Amino acid sequence: xxxxxxxxxxxGHNGLTNAAYLAKxxxxxxxxxKNAYIGGAAxxxxxxxxxxxxxxxxxxxxxxxxxxxxLDLSRHGLILVPYLGTISFGDGxxxxxxxxxxxxxxxxxxxHSPHDxxxxxxxxxxxxxxxxxxxxxxMRTPPEPTSFRPKDILEFLYLAKQFWSLGEREIYEYVRFxxxxxxxxxxxxxxxxxxxxxxxxxxxxxxxxxxxxxxSAYILLHHAMGDVDGxxxxxxxxxxxxxxxxxxxxxAVRSHGGEICTQAGxxxxxxxxxxxxxxxxxxGDELRARIxxxxxxxxxxxxxxxxxxxxxxxIFEKACNFKIRGSSGKVNIALSGLxxxxxxxxxxxxxxxxxxxxxxxxTMERAYDCWKRGRWSDNPFIESVIPSGSDPTVxxxxxxxxxxxxxxxxxxxxxxxxxxxxxxxxxxxVIDKIERYSPGFRNLIVHMEVRTPHEIxxxxxxxxxxxxxxxxxxxxxxxxxxxxxxGQYRMPVRNLYMCGSSTHPGGGVSSACGANAARxxxxxLRRPNTVPKDDFYDE
Amino acid sequence: xxxxxxxxxxxxxRLKLSPFHSRQAALNIRDAWASWNGYKFAPYYYDPVYEYFxxxxxxxxxxxxxxxxxEIRGRDAEPMLNRLVTRDVRKIGLHRxxxxxxCTDEGRMIDDGTIFRxxxxxxxxxxxxxxxxxxxxxxxxxxxxxxxDISDALGGLSLQGPTSCAVLKRMGFKxxxxxxxxxxxxxPFHGDELMISRTGFTGDLGYELWLHAELALQVWDELYAAGxxxxxxxxxxxxxxxxxxxxxxxMPAMEFNEALRTxxxxxxxxxxxxNLGWLVDFDKPHFNGRSALWREKQRGPRYTLTRLDVExxxxxxxxxxxxxxxxxxxxxxVTSAMWSPAVKANLALAMIKTxxxxxxxxxxIYYEKELRPYRRIARCKRINKxxxxxxxxxxxxxxDY
Numbered sequence: 001x002x003x004x005x006x007x008x009x010x011x012g013h014n015g016l017t018n019a020a021y022l023a024k025x026x027x028x029x030x031x032x033x034k035n036a037y038i039g040g041a042a043x044x045x046x047x048x049x050x051x052x053x054x055x056x057x058x059x060x061x062x063x064x065x066x067x068x069x070x071l072d073l074s075r076h077g078l079i080l081v082p083y084l085g086t087i088s089f090g091d092g093x094x095x096x097x098x099x100x101x102x103x104x105x106x107x108x109x110x111x112h113s114p115h116d117x118x119x120x121x122x123x124x125x126x127x128x129x130x131x132x133x134x135x136x137x138x139m140r141t142p143p144e145p146t147s148f149r150p151k152d153i154l155e156f157l158y159l160a161k162q163f164w165s166l167g168e169r170e171i172y173e174y175v176r177f178x179x180x181x182x183x184x185x186x187x188x189x190x191x192x193x194x195x196x197x198x199x200x201x202x203x204x205x206x207x208x209x210x211x212x213x214x215x216s217a218y219i220l221l222h223h224a225m226g227d228v229d230g231x232x233x234x235x236x237x238x239x240x241x242x243x244x245x246x247x248x249x250x251x252a253v254r255s256h257g258g259e260i261c262t263q264a265g266x267x268x269x270x271x272x273x274x275x276x277x278x279x280x281x282x283x284g285d286e287l288r289a290r291i292x293x294x295x296x297x298x299x300x301x302x303x304x305x306x307x308x309x310x311x312x313x314x315i316f317e318k319a320c321n322f323k324i325r326g327s328s329g330k331v332n333i334a335l336s337g338l339x340x341x342x343x344x345x346x347x348x349x350x351x352x353x354x355x356x357x358x359x360x361x362x363t364m365e366r367a368y369d370c371w372k373r374g375r376w377s378d379n380p381f382i383e384s385v386i387p388s389g390s391d392p393t394v395x396x397x398x399x400x401x402x403x404x405x406x407x408x409x410x411x412x413x414x415x416x417x418x419x420x421x422x423x424x425x426x427x428x429x430v431i432d433k434i435e436r437y438s439p440g441f442r443n444l445i446v447h448m449e450v451r452t453p454h455e456i457x458x459x460x461x462x463x464x465x466x467x468x469x470x471x472x473x474x475x476x477x478x479x480x481x482x483x484x485x486x487g488q489y490r491m492p493v494r495n496l497y498m499c500g501s502s503t504h505p506g507g508g509v510s511s512a513c514g515a516n517a518a519r520x521x522x523x524x525l526r527r528p529n530t531v532p533k534d535d536f537y538d539e
Numbered sequence: 540x541x542x543x544x545x546x547x548x549x550x551x552x553r554l555k556l557s558p559f560h561s562r563q564a565a566l567n568i569r570d571a572w573a574s575w576n577g578y579k580f581a582p583y584y585y586d587p588v589y590e591y592f593x594x595x596x597x598x599x600x601x602x603x604x605x606x607x608x609x610e611i612r613g614r615d616a617e618p619m620l621n622r623l624v625t626r627d628v629r630k631i632g633l634h635r636x637x638x639x640x641x642c643t644d645e646g647r648m649i650d651d652g653t654i655f656r657x658x659x660x661x662x663x664x665x666x667x668x669x670x671x672x673x674x675x676x677x678x679x680x681x682x683x684x685x686x687x688d689i690s691d692a693l694g695g696l697s698l699q700g701p702t703s704c705a706v707l708k709r710m711g712f713k714x715x716x717x718x719x720x721x722x723x724x725x726x727p728f729h730g731d732e733l734m735i736s737r738t739g740f741t742g743d744l745g746y747e748l749w750l751h752a753e754l755a756l757q758v759w760d761e762l763y764a765a766g767x768x769x770x771x772x773x774x775x776x777x778x779x780x781x782x783x784x785x786x787x788x789x790m791p792a793m794e795f796n797e798a799l800r801t802x803x804x805x806x807x808x809x810x811x812x813x814n815l816g817w818l819v820d821f822d823k824p825h826f827n828g829r830s831a832l833w834r835e836k837q838r839g840p841r842y843t844l845t846r847l848d849v850e851x852x853x854x855x856x857x858x859x860x861x862x863x864x865x866x867x868x869x870x871x872x873v874t875s876a877m878w879s880p881a882v883k884a885n886l887a888l889a890m891i892k893t894x895x896x897x898x899x900x901x902x903x904i905y906y907e908k909e910l911r912p913y914r915r916i917a918r919c920k921r922i923n924k925x926x927x928x929x930x931x932x933x934x935x936x937x938x939d940y
Contacts, residue, residue: 065883068883069883069884074881074882080880081592081595081596082588082589082592084589100585229588229878230852349585349589390596390770392702392769392940393940397705397769398767398768536852537852538908
C-alpha cells in the first residue's frame with residue numbers, strides 16, 4: 001500500500017498550487033485527478049484539430065503574482081498576455097468601445113454621456129480603493145470571529161487597521177457596498193444605460209444573482225480586483241490557453257518531487273477514529289496519508305466522497321444547503337476567420353479582444369428571470385473573448401476561436417433534465433444572438449463545444465456547474481466560507497483540509513485558496529512555511 | 540512665388556525620415572515621436588507594453604534604419620577589423636555575424652556592434668552611433684581597405700518574436716528555417732536582393748532584414764501582408780528597451796558611456812566591467828587596447844555589471860546598491876531596471892564594485908504614489924543567466940510560434 005504525507009484530491013489549479021507548496025516543504029505529495037487530463041476548470045483541450053479551447057475559465061487576472069513568481073511559473077512555460085479592447089453591445093445600435101488609451105477611452109465615454117465620462121474617474125478611484133482593501137485579504141487566512149487565540153486577534157487588528165485607513169465616510173460606504181446590488185451601486189455614478197449595462201456585467205458573471213439582486217455589487221468587485229502587472233482591472237490570457245497555468249503548476253509540483261496521478265478518481269475519504277487517514281479510489285485501491293486535502297467544492301466533498309456517519313452532526317446538512325447554484329453556460333466556437341461586427345470599425349486594437357453583449361440592465365434582468373423559471377433566455381447576456389486575436393498558439397493562422405460565457409443557464413430545467421437536443425438548442429440561441437450583431441458569423445463556424453451546467457458538473461466536477469465552487473455572497477465569504485467556523489481550511493474531520501474555491505477567497509483562477517490552505521497545513525505539521533506573502537503595487 | 544516663401548525655413552532643424560516612415564506613421568496612431576541618430580523615431584506606436592508582448596508572444600518590427608552601417612572592403616579589411624575589435628574576426632565565418640566591442644588604447648569601450656562577413660574581403664559593421672572618424676583612423680597602416688558609410692542607402696528592419704520565422708516562411712523565403720543564430724542568408728527580391736540575418740536585440744527568436752532603401756515599402760507591405768495572421772505589430776524604443784533588458788543586453792548611455800565622449804576619468808567602461816570579457820581574445824594578433832585590457836584582466840575590473848532579481852515589484856531605477864540593509868556605504872548603482880511582465884520578476888542591471896559582488900546586496904529604491912515619494916530597501920539576488928532565454932531563440936529550425 002502506498003503511503004504519502006499528503007493526498008490532494010483534484011488537479012485543478014488550487015489543488016496543484018497546494019501540492020506544490022506542500023512538496024516544496026519536503027512533503028511526499030500525490031495529486032489525484034479523476035480525468036485523464038489535469039487542470040479542472042483551468043484547462044485547454046484541442047477538441048478539433050488545430051484549435052485549442054480554454055474549455056472553462058478563459059481569462060486571467062487574479063492569479064497571485066507572488067505565487068507565479070515564487071513557483072517560477074514563467075520558467076515552467078507560463079506567460080500571461082494582456083489583451084486589448086472590449087466592445088460592449090447595446091440592445092440596438094449602441095456600441096461602447098473600451099479603448100486602451102485613457103484619452104481615447106474618455107472621449108468614447110463622452111460620446112455617450114459627458115457626465116458619465118467624468119463620473120468614470122470617481123468610479124475607478126472608488127472601485128480601486130475597495131479592491132485594494134479586499135486584495136490585502138486574499139493571501140491571508142480569515143480570522144475566526146469567536147476565537148480568542150492571539151493569532152486571530154492579531155488578524156482582526158490588522159484588518160481593523162486596514163479598514164480604518166479608508167477614512168470614516170468610506171467605511172460606511174464600504175459596508176453598504178457589500179449588501180447592495182450592482183445596479184444600485186452604478187446608479188450613484190452613471191446615467192447612460194449602455195455604460196451602466198457594460199459596467200454591471202461583471203456583477204453577474206458566474207453567479208445566480210441579477211443586476212438588481214443585493215450582493216451583486218460585491219461580485220462586480222471580485223471581478224475587478226485582479227490585475228495584470230499592477231494594472232488593476234486588466235485581464236490577461238494565458239498563452240496556450242488557461243491549461244498553460246495548470247501545466248506550469250504541475251511542472252512546479254513535479255520539480256519539488258510531487259506526484260500527479262490522472263484517471264484516479266476518489267470514491268471515498270477514509271476516516272478512522274474521526275481522523276482522515278487516506279482515500280479509496282474508484283478502482284478500489286486504497287492510498288494512505290497523514291493528511292487529505294480536498295480541492296473539490298464543499299458540497300461534493302461532504303456529500304459525495306464522505307460518509308455522513310464520519311461527519312460531526314450538522315455538517316452534512318450544511319453541505320447540502322451550501323449555496324452553489326449553476327447559472328452559467330459556455331460555448332466555445334472554432335472559426336475559419338475573424339468575425340466582423342456591425343457598427344465596429346476595422347480597428348485591430350478593438351475588434352480582436354473581448355465582446356460583451358449587454359443590451360441594458362433590463363435585458364440582463366429579464367435573462368435572470370428566465371433562469372429563475374428554469375429556462376434560458378432567447379436574449380442572454382454573453383461575455384465573449386477571441387483569444388486567438390492575441391495568442392498565435394490556439395488556432396491555425398488566419399483562423400480564430402471565440403469563447404462565449406453565457407449568463408444565465410440553469411442547471412435544472414423546468415421541463416426536465418438536460419438532453420443533447422436541449423444543449424444543441426441552447427448553443428443555437430447563443431449563435432443566433434451573436435449573428436444579430438455579426439451577420440455571417442454562422443458561416444465561419446468550424447466546430448463548437450456547448451457546455452451547460454450539466455456538462456461542467458459531469459466533466460470537471462463543479463456541483464451544478466457553479467464556476468466559483470459556491471456563491472460569493474456575504475453569507476459564504478471570508479470566515480463564513482465554506483461554513484461559519486470552518487474558514488481556516490481545516491475541516492470537521494481531523495487531518496482533512498479543503499483547498500478549493502469553496503474556501504476563502506473564493507472563485508477565480510487565483511491560486512490563493514490552495515496556497516493559503518498549504519500555509520495552514522504546514523503550521524499543523526510543524527513544517528517551515530513555504531508560501532510567500534502577497535505583493536501589491538499599491539503599497 | 541519666390542523661393543524665400545516656399546522653402547522650409549526650418550529644414551535644417553527637422554528630422555530625417557526613415558524609408559519605412561510612411562507606413563510607420565500610419566500605424567503610429569498616438570503620434571508618438573522621438574528621434575534617433577537624426578531620424579524621426581517612434582518611442583512606441585500604440586502602447587509600449589502591448590508592443591513588448593508582441594515581441595514575446597507573436598512578432599513585431601523595429602526600424603533599424605537609423606543604425607550606423609559601414610561597409611569595409613579590401614584585402615586588408617579582415618586584418619583592419621581584427622586590429623579594431625577585441626574578438627577574433629578571423630573566426631567569423633562566411634555569411635556569419637559576430638557581436639563585438641572596440642576600445643581605446645586605454646581599454647575603454649568606444650561602442651559595441653555586429654560584424655557581418657559578407658565575403659572574404661567584405662564586411663559590414665553595424666553600431667548604435669556614428670564612428671566613421673574612428674574607423675578611418677583605424678585604417679592607418681593598412682593599404683587595401685576602404686570604409687564606406689552605407690547607413691542611408693541600406694535599410695534595416697528587425698523582425699522579432701516567436702512567429703517571426705513563420706512570417707518569413709509565408710513571405711516565401713524558403714530555407715530560412717535552416718538559418719542558425721548569427722547566420723546570414725540572401726534571397727532574390729523583385730530583381731534585387733534581400734539579406735536576412737538571424738540576429739536581434741530582444742533575446743528571442745528573431746531576424747533582421749537588410750535591403751536597399753528603395754525597396755523599403757515593398758518589403759514592408761509584403762511582410763505585413765504575410766504577418767497579418769501572425770500578430771505583426773511595429774514596436775518602438777520603449778518595448779525594445781524592455782526586451783533587451785530581459786535578455787541582459789547592454790545599451791549605450793545606460794550601461795556604458797562611449798569612451799570617446801567621456802569627459803571624466805574612468806567614467807567610461809572596460810569590456811570586463813561590462814561582463815564582456817568573453818569577447819576579449821588575447822590569443823589573436825594585436826588589437827587596440829590589448830595591453831590595457833591585459834592589465835585589467837590580471838587586476839580584475841573595479842566594477843562588474845551584475846544581473847539582479849530585486850525583491851518586491853518597485854523597479855530599482857537609479858538606485859544605489861549597499862552591502863547592508865542600513866544603506867550606509869555605497870558599493871554600486873543600478874543602470875537599468877524594470878518589472879518584467881514575462882518573467883514576473885523585478886529585474887535590474889547594476890554596476891557593483893567587484894569585491895562586493897558575492898556579498899549581500901541591497902537596493903535603496905525611491906518611488907512615488909499619487910505624488911508622494913516613498914522609499915523601500917529591497918534585497919537583491921544575483922542571477923547568472925539572462926533573465927529571458929527561451930529555447931526557441933536557439934532552436935534550428937525554430938518553431939512556428
